[in-house]
Amino acid sequence: MQNSVLIKSSIGKKLIMGLTGLFLIFFLVVHASINGCIWFNDGGETFLFYAHFMGTNFLVHIAEVGLFAGLILHIVDGLLLWKQNRDARPGKYAYSNPSANSKWYSRSMGILGTLILFFLIVHLRNFWGPNRLNQISTGEELNLFQLMQEDFSNVWMVIFYVAACFSLFWHLLHGFKSAFQSLGLNNVKYNKAIEIAGTAFAIIVPLVFALMPISFYFGWVK
Amino acid sequence: MKFNLKVWRQKNAKAQGKLVDYTIDNINADMSFLEMVDVLNDNLTRKGEDPIAFDHDCREGICGMCSMYISGRAHGPHHAATTCQLYMRSFKDGETIYVEPFRAGAFPIIKDLVTDRSAFDRIIAKGGFVSVNTGQAQDANNLPVDKADAEKAMDAAACIGCGACVAACPNSAAMLFVSAKISQLALLPQGAPEKNNRAINMVNQMDEEGFGNCTNIGACEAECPKEIKLTNIARMNREYLVASLINE
Numbered sequence: 001m002q003n004s005v006l007i008k009s010s011i012g013k014k015l016i017m018g019l020t021g022l023f024l025i026f027f028l029v030v031h032a033s034i035n036g037c038i039w040f041n042d043g044g045e046t047f048l049f050y051a052h053f054m055g056t057n058f059l060v061h062i063a064e065v066g067l068f069a070g071l072i073l074h075i076v077d078g079l080l081l082w083k084q085n086r087d088a089r090p091g092k093y094a095y096s097n098p099s100a101n102s103k104w105y106s107r108s109m110g111i112l113g114t115l116i117l118f119f120l121i122v123h124l125r126n127f128w129g130p131n132r133l134n135q136i137s138t139g140e141e142l143n144l145f146q147l148m149q150e151d152f153s154n155v156w157m158v159i160f161y162v163a164a165c166f167s168l169f170w171h172l173l174h175g176f177k178s179a180f181q182s183l184g185l186n187n188v189k190y191n192k193a194i195e196i197a198g199t200a201f202a203i204i205v206p207l208v209f210a211l212m213p214i215s216f217y218f219g220w221v222k
Numbered sequence: 223m224k225f226n227l228k229v230w231r232q233k234n235a236k237a238q239g240k241l242v243d244y245t246i247d248n249i250n251a252d253m254s255f256l257e258m259v260d261v262l263n264d265n266l267t268r269k270g271e272d273p274i275a276f277d278h279d280c281r282e283g284i285c286g287m288c289s290m291y292i293s294g295r296a297h298g299p300h301h302a303a304t305t306c307q308l309y310m311r312s313f314k315d316g317e318t319i320y321v322e323p324f325r326a327g328a329f330p331i332i333k334d335l336v337t338d339r340s341a342f343d344r345i346i347a348k349g350g351f352v353s354v355n356t357g358q359a360q361d362a363n364n365l366p367v368d369k370a371d372a373e374k375a376m377d378a379a380a381c382i383g384c385g386a387c388v389a390a391c392p393n394s395a396a397m398l399f400v401s402a403k404i405s406q407l408a409l410l411p412q413g414a415p416e417k418n419n420r421a422i423n424m425v426n427q428m429d430e431e432g433f434g435n436c437t438n439i440g441a442c443e444a445e446c447p448k449e450i451k452l453t454n455i456a457r458m459n460r461e462y463l464v465a466s467l468i469n470e
Contacts, residue, residue, distance in 0.1 A: 006463075006466045006467075008429075009425060009426065009429055009462070009466075010395070010397070010425065010428065010429050010433075010434075010435040010436065011425055011458070011459055011462045011463070012466075013435055014435065014436060014437070014438075014459065015459070015463060017437075081393075081435050081437060084434060084435055085392070085393035085394070085395075085434040085435055085437070087327065087432075088326060088327050088328070088393060088394035088395070088432060088433060088434030089325055089326055089327060089393075089394045089434070090327050091239075091325050091331070092325070093291060093294070093322055093325055094228075094230070094241055094320065094322060095228075095293070095294050095320040095322070096291075096294045097293065097294030097295055098294075098392060098441065100294070100295055100299070100444075101295065101390055101440070101441040101444035101445050102392075102439045102440050102441040102444065103439075103440075106437070106438070106439040106440065107392050107439055109437060174438070178437070178438040181438050181452065181455070181456050181459075182438065182459060183459065183463075184456045184457065184458075184459035184460030184461075184463060185456070186452075186453055186456030186457075188453065191453075
């Protein structure tokens with residue numbers, strides 16, 4: 001009997017994609033909930049309370065390592081899929097009409113993911129990076145609320161963040177329900193519910209994120 | 223009816239292929255697409271040119287041979303139909319129609335529109351069967367089968383192995399085909415004893431043949447002439463995951 005190497009196989013790759021995807025989706029919920037505290041309009045007091053917990057708690061630091069590991073696995077797996085799938089069709093069609101049978105964002109997960117990665121690099125450089133560096137050098141955290149106020153007074157930064165939220169929207173629109181299909185958690189009884197939940201999630205979470213820089217820019221949050 | 227055709231011509235597996243223009247006139251609207259190609263080939267033969275090589279057999283939508291990528295879609299613009307079930311009335315008079323072979327690294331072109339799809343046969347040979355003792359058949363009622371499962375197994379068994387899923391998939395993945403073949407047996411008691419080895423061996427062979435990876439785009443389901451469902455792929459994912467975790 002042939003042994004299977006789960007990780008190397010095509011189905012193993014989609015299982016990894018689905019698992020890391022759901023893990024990152026869970027992170028988005030945590031991130032959006034904590035940052036949503038800016039809307040208490042208390043000068044960032046509630047937000048900074050939780051930001052302090054997330055920035056200093058030992059267990060959260062361990063989870064952070066897991067998060068980066070999950071993200072890197074998701075990216076590496078995605079690049080592997082992109083390369084193998086491209087090589088699987090050496091001779092391209094001269095004329096193809098893919099919009100007749102599938103959604104453009106489902107076919108463009110690699111490009112959408114790359115756009116999100118590009119955003120993440122800028123985003124980490126704006127907040128997470130300077131904050132951690134300051135913690136290492138002085139032991140003190142930066143005032144992230146103030147940092148947001150400063151960064152999001154720049155209209156181009158706001159536009160960049162909102163544009164990234166669109167990439168995230170389309171990425172989630174395919175990714176959320178796709179993760180369930182990949183993990184084999186597909187049942188006619190629940191498919192409709194998964195699809196509705198996925199669409200709702202893909203709309204709500206990026207919308208909440210997009211509203212943050214917008215709220216700062218227009219001074220809705222003080 | 224009159225049509226402008228752009229047909230992929232390729233002398234052999236190694237030769238460089240290209241699209242060649244043909245014009246064809248006096249086509250009856252009720253001809254099938256294959257009959258239209260027959261007429262074109264008749265014209266070419268009379269002119270002393272090499273006729274277009276294409277696969278066809280039953281011409282009633284059950285054999286899965288007529289593999290053509292027509293106007294950018296596997297088996298052309300019709301839903302749930304093979305090329306032989308596609309009629310010229312589906313096109314506009316004077317329309318330009320692209321005709322290409324199914325394209326995938328695992329389906330090498332032999333000539334013109336003919337591709338070698340024996341990769342599918344090799345996947346089937348790895349486990350798309352049940353091992354039974356020969357001799358007198360036992361009473362059918364000895365093996366109770368849930369009606370709903372029987373229906374799902376029959377739906378999966380409708381797969382004719384044409385390869386439209388691979389042709390339509392932007393990743394050239396063969397998962398709809400393999401999942402249908404795994405599902406039709408996994409759902410029935412006769413297939414149960416070998417289900418773990420079957421899932422692993424067939425998936426491994428699929429990967430070895432160089433098909434792409436499924437990313438749940440859904441083009442396969444939309445283009446399948448037999449309307450095989452994506453739920454089969456989810457079942458295969460489950461079967462494979464369980465098998466690879468428990469198989470020794």
